[in-house]
Amino acid sequence: MISELKLKKEIVHFCQKLTHSGFVANHDGNISVKCGSKLWATPTAQSKGDVTESMLVALDLNGKKLSGTHSVFSEIDLHVACYRLRPDIEVVVHAHPPMATAFAVSGVPLQKVFIAEAIVTLGEEIPLVPFIPPGCPDTEKTLSSFLSYADVVLLQNHGVLAVGKDLAQAYYRLELVEHLAKIEWNAKSLGLPKPLPQKTILSLLEKRKKAGLAHLDQIVAEEVKRFLSQNR
Numbered sequence: 550m551i552s553e554l555k556l557k558k559e560i561v562h563f564c565q566k567l568t569h570s571g572f573v574a575n576h577d578g579n580i581s582v583k584c585g586s587k588l589w590a591t592p593t594a595q596s597k598g599d600v601t602e603s604m605l606v607a608l609d610l611n612g613k614k615l616s617g618t619h620s621v622f623s624e625i626d627l628h629v630a631c632y633r634l635r636p637d638i639e640v641v642v643h644a645h646p647p648m649a650t651a652f653a654v655s656g657v658p659l660q661k662v663f664i665a666e667a668i669v670t671l672g673e674e675i676p677l678v679p680f681i682p683p684g685c686p687d688t689e690k691t692l693s694s695f696l697s698y699a700d701v702v703l704l705q706n707h708g709v710l711a712v713g714k715d716l717a718q719a720y721y722r723l724e725l726v727e728h729l730a731k732i733e734w735n736a737k738s739l740g741l742p743k744p745l746p747q748k749t750i751l752s753l754l755e756k757r758k759k760a761g762l763a764h765l766d767q768i769v770a771e772e773v774k775r776f777l778s779q780n781r
């Protein structure tokens with residue numbers, strides 16, 4: 550198990566990456582990491598580029614502060630909901646990367662993933678979750694139908710939320726979604742991104758499954774699709 554000291558250093562490293570990649574401005578964005586029975590989270594009202602190890606806040610799994618000189622960010626409910634819904638994950642990263650967030654605030658979903666490697670990494674779909682008002686008591690319920698098959702989602706009128714087994718995995722999922730959003734935007738000026746052939750998608754999803762990245766709901770959906778395509 551990674552030491553708390555190393556973990557805190559890693560959180561600070563990925564906070565800086567969020568800032569340097571332009572995925573956040575002002576006090577935007579937040580990171581939390583599950584470490585046994587507690588969470589380590591970034592402090593509220595700080596630029597992610599200024600966060601240091603000593604500013605991180607320790608919380609219980611319900612998001613209640615255990616220790617730290619700073620307060621936790623107000624969007625902690627989103628993170629707590631993710632951990633409740635997905636016992637397999639240990640990290641939540643949330644940011645407002647400008648291109649993916651442009652889709653999210655316009656209520657325009659991203660197209661089905663149109664690049665082979667990205668299907669293996671993220672699956673076929675990056676869902677757009679309906680707007681969740683701050684402090685909404687239905688946060689967990691709203692997220693549940695999307696996090697059952699996706700590791701990264703667009704939050705309408707808000708930004709992007711990614712989960713993962715470790716910081717690098719969650720961060721790079723978020724980064725990849727921003728990259729896909731940029732490609733989709735550029736491709737739209739030339740026409741539309743062409744979807745991959747269904748047969749190719751199915752074999753990429755199979756690869757995803759073998760890599761241990763697929764979710765149960767996704768596996769069932771693929772089996773149904775395969776059955777339908779074979780019996781057409």
Ligand SMILES: [Zn+2]
Nearest residue numbers: 578624707708
């Ligand atoms: Zn936010």
